[in-house]
Amino acid sequence: MNDLFGLEDQPALVVGGGYGSGRLLALLLARAGARVAIVDIDADRSESVAREVSGHAIVADVRSADAAAAAVDEAHEKLGGLTRVANIVGLVDLRPFAETEPAQWDEQLRMNLLSHVNVCHAAGPHLVSGGGGAVAMVASVSGIYGARNQAMYGAAKAGVMSLARTLADEWGPHGVRVNCVAPDITAVPRLTDQMGVPLEQALAAMDAMAAAEGVPLRRFGRAHEIAGPLLFLLSDLSSYMTGQTLVVDGGTMVHFPHRTTADPS
Numbered sequence: 001m002n003d004l005f006g007l008e009d010q011p012a013l014v015v016g017g018g019y020g021s022g023r024l025l026a027l028l029l030a031r032a033g034a035r036v037a038i039v040d041i042d043a044d045r046s047e048s049v050a051r052e053v054s055g056h057a058i059v060a061d062v063r064s065a066d067a068a069a070a071a072v073d074e075a076h077e078k079l080g081g082l083t084r085v086a087n088i089v090g091l092v093d094l095r096p097f098a099e100t101e102p103a104q105w106d107e108q109l110r111m112n113l114l115s116h117v118n119v120c121h122a123a124g125p126h127l128v129s130g131g132g133g134a135v136a137m138v139a140s141v142s143g144i145y146g147a148r149n150q151a152m153y154g155a156a157k158a159g160v161m162s163l164a165r166t167l168a169d170e171w172g173p174h175g176v177r178v179n180c181v182a183p184d185i186t187a188v189p190r191l192t193d194q195m196g197v198p199l200e201q202a203l204a205a206m207d208a209m210a211a212a213e214g215v216p217l218r219r220f221g222r223a224h225e226i227a228g229p230l231l232f233l234l235s236d237l238s239s240y241m242t243g244q245t246l247v248v249d250g251g252t253m254v255h256f257p258h259r260t261t262a263d264p265s
Contacts, residue, residue, distance in 0.1 A: 006236025008033035011079035013072065015062055015119050016088035018045025020188040021138070024227035025086055026053050032231065034084065037075035062089060063110045068118035072126065082126040083133035084234045089115040090138055090157075097151040105152055112156035113163075120167060124176070132175025136233040137164060138226070139180040141249050157182070161245050168243030177242040179233040184249035185210070186221040216251030 012029045016022040018040030029036050030053035037056040040046035050057035056078040060071035076082045090112045093104060116137050127133040142150045143157030160180060167178040185191075185206070192202040207219040229246050232238050247253060 003033065005032045010034045010083050011081045012084035013037045013039065013075045013082060014086045015039040018042055018049050020190065021223045021226040022088035023049045024224050025230050028227055028231045035079050037079055039071045062115045062118050065118045069122040072119065072122035076126050081130055082123060083130060085123045086136045086230055086234060087116050087119050088138050092150065092153040094149040096149055100152060108152035109156050112153060113159040116160050116163060127176045128171060128174040134234045135178040136230045137180045139182040139245060141182050141184045141247060144182060165243040172242055179241055180245040181226060181229045182245050182247045183221055183226050184252055186223060186226055188223045216255055219250065221248060221250060
């Protein structure tokens with residue numbers, strides 16, 4: 001086998017790997033030859049994906065530091081090491097800033113930032129002592145620019161990107177790379193299922209919204225289009241990249257934000 005990605009026989013952990021982009025990343029890692037462990041809060045999801053990749057299922061809520069540490073240690077034991085770690089965990093709570101409460105901030109920060117902190121705390125010693133590796137986390141474009149109703153989510157995701165930069169600096173001398181992917185709206189199952197219509201209809205509605213909002217590619221992303229960049233960041237193809245955030249937004253951030261009458265689109 002031509003080991004294009006440098007992932008053959010590498011022990012890889014996917015946190016939040018039971019669903020959507022996490023599941024697809026686990027499948028890609030397995031196809032690239034990695035040995036994969038799946039962490040998910042839902043046992044059925046974790047076990048289902050583990051069967052698909054002939055990997056290991058681990059059930060944990062990584063919002064808890066103790067649970068995250070136990071899950072990472074279990075993955076290290078089952079895989080016989082750990083060189084690749086991906087964290088897909090995140091969930092947005094949309095509401096105006098004035099309507100947010102301290103308890104909601106606490107939950108959003110625990111879900112979208114501290115879950116990453118907890119996993120990195122647990123995985124770091126394994127990666128450093130093992131001679132290096134790569135970490136890839138999912139941030140969001142909401143952490144790069146202002147987004148109405150996303151004060152909590154955006155602040156947490158900005159923290160994820162800052163965490164990646166700091167860890168890249170601290171862990172780089174030990175051969176550990178840390179990067180992020182920052183998606184825009186993506187048609188993951190959680191969103192399309194909530195629309196209550198057949199998948200094809202849900203995707204068409206989302207794409208029409210993207211076109212109306214001026215997304216250059218005239219559609220929103222798909223789950224596999226987040227999994228692919230994550231695979232790249234975990235692979236040897238990105239071996240000189242660290243502390244970076246790949247924006248995956250269909251080109252939204254590249255165009256002039258105001259439409260003019262001369263704009264034919």
